[in-house]
Amino acid sequence: MRYRSRGYTVFTISNTIFLSLLSLICILPLLHVFALSFSSRAAATANIVNFWPIGFTTDAYVKTLSNVMFLQSLWTGVERTVLGTVLSMVVITMAAYSLSKSIYKFPGRQIYIWVFVFTMLFSGGLIPSYVLISKLKMIDTLWALVLPSAVSVWNMILMLNFFRTIPQELEEAAYIDGAGHLRVLWSVYLPVSMPSIATLSLFTMVFHWNSWFDGMIYMSNPDGYPLATYLHSMIVSDNLSRVGVTLESVANFSNRTVKSAQIFIGALPILLVYPFLQKYFVKGIVLGSVKS
Amino acid sequence: MAAYWRKTWPFHVLLLPALVLVFLFQYVPLFGAVIAFQDYEPWLGIKGSPWVGFEHFRYLFTYPDGKQIIWNTLIIAGFKLIANLIVPIVFALLLNEVRKMFFKRFVQTFVYLPHFLSWVILGGILIDILSTEGGIINRLLNSFGIQSVFFLGDGRWFRFTVILSDVWKEFGFSAIIFLATLVGINPALYEAAEIDGATRWQQVKLISVPLMMPIVIVVATLSLGRILDAGFDQILNIYNPLVYSHGDIIDTFVYREGLNNGQFSFGTAVGLFKSAIGFILIVISYRMAFKLANYRIF
Numbered sequence: 158m159r160y161r162s163r164g165y166t167v168f169t170i171s172n173t174i175f176l177s178l179l180s181l182i183c184i185l186p187l188l189h190v191f192a193l194s195f196s197s198r199a200a201a202t203a204n205i206v207n208f209w210p211i212g213f214t215t216d217a218y219v220k221t222l223s224n225v226m227f228l229q230s231l232w233t234g235v236e237r238t239v240l241g242t243v244l245s246m247v248v249i250t251m252a253a254y255s256l257s258k259s260i261y262k263f264p265g266r267q268i269y270i271w272v273f274v275f276t277m278l279f280s281g282g283l284i285p286s287y288v289l290i291s292k293l294k295m296i297d298t299l300w301a302l303v304l305p306s307a308v309s310v311w312n313m314i315l316m317l318n319f320f321r322t323i324p325q326e327l328e329e330a331a332y333i334d335g336a337g338h339l340r341v342l343w344s345v346y347l348p349v350s351m352p353s354i355a356t357l358s359l360f361t362m363v364f365h366w367n368s369w370f371d372g373m374i375y376m377s378n379p380d381g382y383p384l385a386t387y388l389h390s391m392i393v394s395d396n397l398s399r400v401g402v403t404l405e406s407v408a409n410f411s412n413r414t415v416k417s418a419q420i421f422i423g424a425l426p427i428l429l430v431y432p433f434l435q436k437y438f439v440k441g442i443v444l445g446s447v448k449s
Numbered sequence: 450m451a452a453y454w455r456k457t458w459p460f461h462v463l464l465l466p467a468l469v470l471v472f473l474f475q476y477v478p479l480f481g482a483v484i485a486f487q488d489y490e491p492w493l494g495i496k497g498s499p500w501v502g503f504e505h506f507r508y509l510f511t512y513p514d515g516k517q518i519i520w521n522t523l524i525i526a527g528f529k530l531i532a533n534l535i536v537p538i539v540f541a542l543l544l545n546e547v548r549k550m551f552f553k554r555f556v557q558t559f560v561y562l563p564h565f566l567s568w569v570i571l572g573g574i575l576i577d578i579l580s581t582e583g584g585i586i587n588r589l590l591n592s593f594g595i596q597s598v599f600f601l602g603d604g605r606w607f608r609f610t611v612i613l614s615d616v617w618k619e620f621g622f623s624a625i626i627f628l629a630t631l632v633g634i635n636p637a638l639y640e641a642a643e644i645d646g647a648t649r650w651q652q653v654k655l656i657s658v659p660l661m662m663p664i665v666i667v668v669a670t671l672s673l674g675r676i677l678d679a680g681f682d683q684i685l686n687i688y689n690p691l692v693y694s695h696g697d698i699i700d701t702f703v704y705r706e707g708l709n710n711g712q713f714s715f716g717t718a719v720g721l722f723k724s725a726i727g728f729i730l731i732v733i734s735y736r737m738a739f740k741l742a743n744y745r746i747f
Binding site for chain 1 (some may be wrong): 453457459460461463464466467468470471473474475476478479480481482491540543544546547552555556558559560561562566569570571572573574575576577578580581582583585588599601602615621625629633635639646649650658676681682685686687689691700703704706708713716717721723724728731732737
C-alpha cells in the first residue's frame with residue numbers, strides 16, 4: 158500500500174503541525190490588531206491583549222468613524238478605486254481586443270505590443286513623472302491617481318490571452334451576421350469572458366485600494382489623501398514616536414486602539430474580496446506564466 | 450496602404466486610448482529623464498536649464514553615502530531573492546505531501562492572504578507587534594527570558610526584519626507556481642517508482658525536485674532582473690532616521706533627496722542609473738531564461 162512506513166507517518170504528523178503553525182503565523186498578526194481594536198484603552202496600554210479583545214468596546218471604531226479626516230480619506234479611497242478600476246478596465250479591454258487578433262488579421266500588432274512591453278522594462282523614474290504631473294496641473298486632482306496607472310501592461314497581456322481562448326467560430330458567425338468589431342467585442346467577447354474580466358477588475362481594485370505613494374506625492378494637502386496614504390502618514394508618525402525620534406510617544410501610545418481600528422478598516426475591503434480573489438488568482442498566475 | 454487602413458482601422462481606434470495614456474505617462478517621462486544631465490530648475494524648464502553632462506552620476510559615487518546605499522540595496526535585495534526562492538520551494542514540496550484536500554485548502558487560504566494586504570497595513574501591524582514598549586513579539590521573547598529586541602530601531606535588526614517580513618508576506622503566493630508544477634507531474638511516474646520500491650523521500654528527491662528544476666531556474670533567472678528592487682513600498686513604511694545607515698536603499702534615497710529636498714536632477718540621475726542597470730539585467734536574464742525555457746519545453 159502507499160506510504161505505510163512508520164517514518165512517513167511521523168513525517169505526516171510533523172508536517173501537519175508545521176504547516177498549521179505556518180498558517181497561524183500568517184494570520185495571527187492581523188488577529189492581534191483586530192483584538193486590539195476592540196479592546197479597552199486600559200487593556201491595550203497594559204499590554205495584556207493577545208488574540209482576543211479584553212474589555213470589549215467599540216470605542217475605537219466610534220472615534221475613528223467620527224474623525225472627519227478619516228472619513229474624507231476613506232471616501233477619496235473609494236472614489237479612486239471605483240474610477241480607477243472602471244477606467245483601467247475599459248482602456249485595457251479595448252486594447253486587448255485589438256492585440257488578441259492574429260498577425261494576419263491585424264498586421265502591425267507586433268509593433269504595438271513592443272510599444273507596450275517596453276514600458277515594463279524601462280521607466281523614466283519617479284521625478285520625471287512627478288514633474289510631468291505638475292506640468293499637467295494634475296496635482297491635487299483624482300486624475301493624478303487614476304490616469305498614470307490606467308494601462309497595466311501585465312493585465313492587458315492576461316486579458317488578451319483570455320480573449321485568444323475564445324473560439325474563432327463564435328466571432329466569425331457574428332461577422333457573417335453583419336456585426337462590426339465593436340459589436341463583436343461588446344456582444345461576443347465580453348459576455349464570454351466575464352469571469353476573466355471580473356478577476357482582473359478585482360486585481361485592479363486591490364491595486365488601487367492599496368496604492369498610497371502616488372497619493373502622498375501628488376496630493377499637496379492631506380485633505381486629498383486616499384485612505385492608504387492617510388494610514389501611511391499615521392503609521393509613520395507612530396513609528397517615529399516608538400523608536401524615540403519624536404517626543405509625542407505617550408500621547409501616541411494611548412491611541413493604540415484607535416490606530417488598530419483604522420488599520421483594520423483599511424484591511425477590511427481586501428479581506429472581503431479575498432474569497433473571490435482566491436478563487437481566480439491561481440488560474441490567472443498559471444495562465445500568465447505559461448503564455449508569456 | 451489605403452486598403453490596410455480600411456481593413457484595420459477599428460483596431461487602431463480601439464488601441465488609441467491605451468496608446469495615448471502610455472505615451473503620456475510612460476514615454477514622456479522617459480524623455481523627461483534628460484534632466485538627469487542638467488541642473489534642472491522648475492522655473493527654467495528643460496529648455497532653459499543648463500546642461501552638466503554626467504556630473505550627477507559622478508556625484509552619486511563620490512557622495513559620502515552613495516556606496517552605502519548601493520550596498521544596502523544589493524544586500525537586502527540579494528537576501529530577499531534567495532530566501533524568496535528557497536522558502537516557497539520547500540513550502541510547496543511540504544504542502545504537496547498533504548493528502549487531505551480540506552487541510553490543503555485551509556493552509557493555502559491563510560498563507561496567500563498577506564500578499565494582498567499593502568505594506569501600509571502590514572507596516573502598521575509590524576510597527577505595533579515589534580514595538581519595544583509591549584509589542585507582542587517582544588513580550589513573547591521576554592517570557593522566554595530574552596531581552597527585548599529593537600527590531601525597527603537597530604540597523605542590523607532592521608535589515609533582518611525587512612527580509613523576514615518580506616518572506617512572510619510573499620512565500621505563500623510565490624509558491625503557487627511551484628505547486629502548480631508539482632500538481633502537474635504525471636502520477637504514473639510516482640506509481641512506477643513505488644513499484645520499484647522507492648520510498649516517498651526518494652520519490653521527492655528523484656522525481657519531484659528534478660521535474661521542478663526548470664521552473665525554479667526560470668523563476669530565479671527572471672528575479673535577477675529585480676536585484677536593485679529592495680522593496681521601496683515596504684521600507685518607506687517602516688524605516689526611520691535611526692536606521693538610514695543600514696536600511697536606506699536607492700529608491701528611498703531618490704525619494705528623499707530628489708523630491709523632498711528638491712534635488713530633481715540628482716534624484717533623476719540616481720533613478721536613471723537604477724533603471725538602466727535593471728534594464729540590462731532584465732534583458733540578460735530573459736535571454737538566459739529563454740534558453741533554459743527552450744531546453745525545458747523541447
